[in-house]
Amino acid sequence: MTDMGAGAAIHVEHVSKTFVTKDGTTEAVADVSFDVPSGSFVSLIGPSGCGKTTVARMIGDLLAPTSGEITIDGESPSVARGHRRIGFVFQRPTLVAWRSVLKNVTLPLDVLGWPRAKKRERAMELLDLVGLADFANHRPDQLSGGMQHRAAIARALSYDPGVLIMDEPFGALDLITRDRMGFELLRIWAEAKKTVIFITHSIEEAVLLSTTVLAMAARPTYVQELVPITLERPRVVEHRQDPRFLQATAKLREMLEQNG
């Protein structure tokens, strides 16, 4: 375990999920299989309500699959979670209202029992990274929606997990901040050779950041298409005009329109 922050290979094999509630059953995930090589950046894209969050939650051990198997470097998600190899950024920021922004970021470190000074130092470093250094002592409800999301990202990064599962982390950000955060994320990802599973509704964002984009079908979902993105690294804004970028986005748009 010398390389704490490094990524892991994720295998998702014939995973399905059916929710049983008082009002009946919902088949959210039909049959999903895909491989995420260690150190890759994979985006999930698909119509609202198709089951992206559900797939992410199963990988993050927040939900058990109805059938199928998920492994993270050969371990079950719950073992990987126990080893703190997974950082989860929720679709909603899920900040603790009575803690300051700084203390929200240190919460996972409190759980791990880090010494006080080290926690503070790490949190300030991350708040700087997400552009919230000046808001360290604010309460979450004093932040805008996008700022709350950035705080949640800082929190997920705090213990340097190798696998980052991010559920629409930039959904509430303006386009400029969104690009900046995206490239910042790529920098962290490349430096530490992390594995990222990234959910987004923006085709452009998915193509610009990812190694591979998975297009998910409408509910009950399955992987409709796996689109490798061959743009070279490091990615830059100018890639948006690259023919390969335009081709990939056009292809994905067409696919989503078909099943939407």
Added chain:
Amino acid sequence: MAEHPKKSRTLTRIGQAVLSALPATLFYVGLLVVWDIASRAGKVERYILPGPSMIGRSIKKNWDLLLHNSWVTGRALVLGFLLGSLIGFVCALGIYYSKILRKILYPAAVFLQTVPKVALAPVFIIWFGTGQKSIIAITALICLFPVLVNTLVGFEGVDQNLLEMMHSVSASSPQRFYYILVPYALPSIVAGLEVGSSLAAVGAIVGEFIAAREGLGFEIQMASSRIATEEVFAVLLAVSILGMAFYYFVRLIGRLLLGNRQTAEGAQASA
């Protein structure tokens, strides 16, 4: 330089507070004066409604006794409140964490809510005998319910997303309790404690009515059997001061615990 406007603003605020309290103050002072004059003129029988000056004299005469009995009652009230709150909190924990305990304790809690708890006082005297133990037990019983219910409401209202977030970082169950559940439920718990503290005096006095050899409740009984109405009023005054002081003390502690967070509205009460 910057201090001067601040100071004068504080003064204005104090001035406004005095001004807004003026009508109530005038009314009650006036009432006391009229009451006293009526009583001195013999318009009202002394044993039915003694005047304020008579009550004042009684307080002076019985000062040591009142002080001693306030101490006795205050002690029972505080101990009963602490005991009842502790039991209420532990029961809420049990009900929250264990399905079996929920099934066992819930009917008891509902029973406790509906039965007038003072009616159980004689039973307690049979169990614990006359004296402090019974009085503390009755007070505890009265304080227990609001703390239990409000704590439980607090726990059960906890944001599931926060618990899921704690799960995602592999927090242990005690860590979830410490970092999320307790702080989340704190406004409710504080509200429950406030209600409990406002009821504690009821428990202590009722207990002393039937099971004591000392204390303010006992003194009320003694004085009223001697038809020393002015002493009854003197003791009533002591009881009110004691109860109010305790309530505001608990309230203050609650506010300090909560810092700038809001208190929960609509706390559940039942005596």
